[in-house]
Amino acid sequence: MAAPRTTTWDIEPHTRAKHEILKRYLQAWTAILASGGFREVLYIDGFAGPGRYSGGEDGSPVIALRAALGQHARAGTETRFRFLFIEKNQERAQVLEEIIEDLNVPENFDVDVLGGETFEVAFRELFDLYKTGGSRHPTFLFIDPFGWIGAPFSIVREVMGYRSCEVLVTFMYEEINRFIGHPDQEKNFDTLFGTGEWREGIDLSDAGNRRQFFHDLYLRKLCDEAGAEYVRSFEMRNKKGMVDY
Ligand SMILES: C[S@@+](CC[C@H](N)C(=O)[O-])C[C@H]1O[C@@H](n2cnc3c(N)ncnc32)[C@H](O)[C@@H]1O
Known part of the structure; x- marks a missing residue:
């Protein structure tokens, strides 16, 4: 949308x-x-x-x-x-x-x-x-957010670094997937993921593997870098049955 x-x-x-x-x-x-x-x-x-x-x-x-x-x-x-x-x-x-x-x-x-x-x-x-x-x-x-801009991973990491603090993120997969290879957006994706590793997922052609890759990357960052003890994710599908976030 x-x-x-x-x-x-x-x-x-x-x-x-x-x-x-x-x-x-x-x-x-x-x-x-x-x-x-x-x-x-x-x-x-x-x-x-x-x-x-x-x-x-x-x-x-x-x-x-x-x-x-x-x-x-x-x-x-x-x-x-x-x-x-x-x-x-x-x-x-x-x-x-x-x-x-x-x-x-x-x-x-x-x-x-x-x-x-x-x-x-x-x-x-x-x-x-x-x-x-x-x-x-x-x-x-x-x-x-509506998309992927303006939600830096560095802020998630900062908040998660404190006791009794938690974060709920709408990870806008449909938009992210559409724009991830766009040359103008590299900096924004570096900011969203807090790493350049997302580039390794761009060429994955199987839709399921690709989605899993970006999901797992964000999840790994939450656990390994933000120190999140409990992480839970779920897919939200739109009216067409596509994974929206
Ligand atoms: C998906 S909507 C939020 C919906 C709302 N959280 C809800 O569930 O009712 C995203 C909102 O963020 C605002 N927005 C866009 N970029 C922003 C930014 N960088 N910082 C703060 N707000 C922003 C938009 O104007 C829009 O109202």
Whole structure:
């Protein structure tokens, strides 16, 4: 699917599935952390979108907020929930801000929308500020780009280097596969993978082997370089049955 140009867009079935996974995971994450005695937790959505699809469905930032709000309503919590939503497109960020205002979040929620900034720049400016007394709070980072640009592996590695921090990445295989041999994109793929080893996969002609190669490369980097202890991946197929991410 080509990246939409409008402020909001129609939700796709595989997006619904992605949201269901995110919702269920965050319902557990917020419950565990809120009852785990953590003073503060940080949720970063690096490619936040407008928070709503054109049919009124919630986008990922709102799904995350609702998971934490549900936990708050059920059990109450002293834990400070900090949300950082980064969205490069100003109009989309504006829509998201309006939705968040209407949600009336409780006093122990801090929600910031960074509109007009890229994930990479905003993350590098801000991540170090979200510390107390030098210690890092449990962090969940969601990386959900339209393609392969602007999601550097170096950031994944940095976040995974801390205790109780985790990352969910939408690895946009369909787009990656289409553009991986493009001469203008070499630098972007070096950044995405954090290595030049992806070049070894370009000439694999069997579609399954090729997909497995890029999957395994990213997974290996997560385990060997980012120090990830637990890694789980799953395929999301689009309406045509092709692996989208
Ligand atoms: C796939 S959509 C996000 C969808 C959203 N996470 C959800 O599930 O509801 C990607 C979003 O990232 C924004 N974007 C594109 N490049 C970006 C960048 N480098 N940094 C931050 N946001 C970016 C786009 O404007 C778009 O709204």
